Amino acid sequence: MKTKLYIFLILAVIVGAVYFWPKNLSSPAINTGARSPLDATYIIEGKQVTLENGLSEIPADSGSVSKVITRYFGNDVNLDLDGDGREDSVFLLTQETGGSGTFYYVAAALNTGEGYIGSQALLLGDRIAPQTTEVSQNPSHQNVVVVNYATRAQGEPMTTRPSFGKSIWIKLDPKTMQFGEVAQNFEGEADPSRMRLDMQKWTWISAIYNDGKKIIPRKEKAFTITFKKDGSFSAMTDCNGVGGKYSVIADKITISEMMSTKMYCEGAEESEFTKMLGEINTYRFTGKGELIFDFKYDSGSMIFR
Numbered sequence: 001m002k003t004k005l006y007i008f009l010i011l012a013v014i015v016g017a018v019y020f021w022p023k024n025l026s027s028p029a030i031n032t033g034a035r036s037p038l039d040a041t042y043i044i045e046g047k048q049v050t051l052e053n054g055l056s057e058i059p060a061d062s063g064s065v066s067k068v069i070t071r072y073f074g075n076d077v078n079l080d081l082d083g084d085g086r087e088d089s090v091f092l093l094t095q096e097t098g099g100s101g102t103f104y105y106v107a108a109a110l111n112t113g114e115g116y117i118g119s120q121a122l123l124l125g126d127r128i129a130p131q132t133t134e135v136s137q138n139p140s141h142q143n144v145v146v147v148n149y150a151t152r153a154q155g156e157p158m159t160t161r162p163s164f165g166k167s168i169w170i171k172l173d174p175k176t177m178q179f180g181e182v183a184q185n186f187e188g189e190a191d192p193s194r195m196r197l198d199m200q201k202w203t204w205i206s207a208i209y210n211d212g213k214k215i216i217p218r219k220e221k222a223f224t225i226t227f228k229k230d231g232s233f234s235a236m237t238d239c240n241g242v243g244g245k246y247s248v249i250a251d252k253i254t255i256s257e258m259m260s261t262k263m264y265c266e267g268a269e270e271s272e273f274t275k276m277l278g279e280i281n282t283y284r285f286t287g288k289g290e291l292i293f294d295f296k297y298d299s300g301s302m303i304f305r
Contacts, residue, residue: 033115037089038072040109042118043177044095066098073104074212075133081143082174086111090145090172092130093121100158101126106133106147106179108172119177122170125151129162131208131292132303136169136182144171144182148286150294150301161298163251165192165286192285197227197248202291202304207276209300215272223273225304237273239265251282253293276302 034040038054049056054072059065073092081088093105105121124130129150136144146169150162169182204223207215217223217238225235227246233255235242244258255277260270280293280302291304 034109034118035115037091037109037116037118040116040118042070042093042107043120044070044093044105045123049095060098064098068098069096070094073130074214075130075147075208077133077135077145079135079143079145081108081172082110084112089116090133092124092133092147104128104130104149106145106170108177108179110174110177117177119172119179122179124149124168127158127162129210129294129298129301131165131286131290131301132206141169141171141182144169146170146288148288148290150284150292161294163282163284163294165284165290165292167286167288192287195285195289195291197246197253197283197291198229201226204273205290205303205305207300207302209295210298211300213300217269217273218267219269223269225277235273235277237268237270239263239268239270242270242274242277248283251284253280253283255280 038051041048041050043049049058049070051070051072056070057067060068071094073094076089076091078087078089080086081090088108088110090106090108093107095103095105097103103126104124106124107121108119109116110119124147131148131150133145133147136146138144146167148165148167151164151166152158152160152162153164170179171182172179202225203221204217204225206217219238222238223236225233227233231245231247233244233246237260240261240263242258242260245256247254247256258274258278260274276295279295279299281296282294284292284294286292289305293302293304295301
């Protein structure tokens with residue numbers, strides 16, 4: 001009798017262990033309470049990707065030595081996407097899947113009372129050149145984010161440097177955590193084919209490097225540049241005036257013979273600005289009325305408006 005009782009108790013323990021043991025211990029849990037967007041979970045091409053301090057490295061396949069590497073790239077904009085009074089974040093991610101491509105995505109992280117929740121990521125393209133991410137100023141475009149980047153024209157090989165300016169207007173649906181593309185109102189938009197260097201005075205907005213570094217002038221609208229038809233240019237900085245010559249062949253531009261006044265201004269960013277002017281290699285215009293200077297060696301860009 002005692003033997004049967006012992007057997008019954010052992011079977012009960014085994015059944016209980018099978019029934020109540022936590023399921024899917026090997027599967028990563030969705031991180032819905034992340035302390036920052038750099039530690040949240042996102043859906044990329046249908047798969048969960050959880051960042052840790054802006055990075056995720058997982059095997060490409062079972063038993064494979066190659067890895068899928070996902071990185072926080074940046075170009076953040078902060079805005080309240082779901083109307084709860086908290087600032088959420090929209091930014092770019094990159095993903096390398098073991099081949100030669102580097103895929104760029106735009107993603108959002110909602111700032112909730114329990115932490116940050118990641119969205120489904122929207123693919124922008126392979127080996128593009130990100131420029132700026134900004135909130136649309138169109139009054140009818142509430143919570144619409146504009147992502148500006150350079151890609152290749154149709155038919156160009158992947159070895160071609162991205163030089164075709166493109167913008168995408170997107171809006172997040174907080175219920176589904178998916179981005180939808182917003183129809184653009186082209187009325188009043190710029191026509192890049194009609195834009196010229198000497199058409200106006202250009203104001204420096206920012207500089208973005210391909211390693212993720214971004215520079216925004218501390219003094220808004222302090223840096224301007226004007227190109228003249230005679231091949232000369234003049235610029236104003238946060239301290240001195242700058243002048244010199246420029247030459248253009250197709251989309252190539254060369255700045256030379258730069259000179260400036262010699263006033264000293266503590267904390268001025270003038271030297272960084274003139275150094276970047278000396279590094280520009282090509283120029284192009286965007287449908288948002290921007291002038292983009294691309295640096296040598298495809299290292300980054302300066303954006304003027």
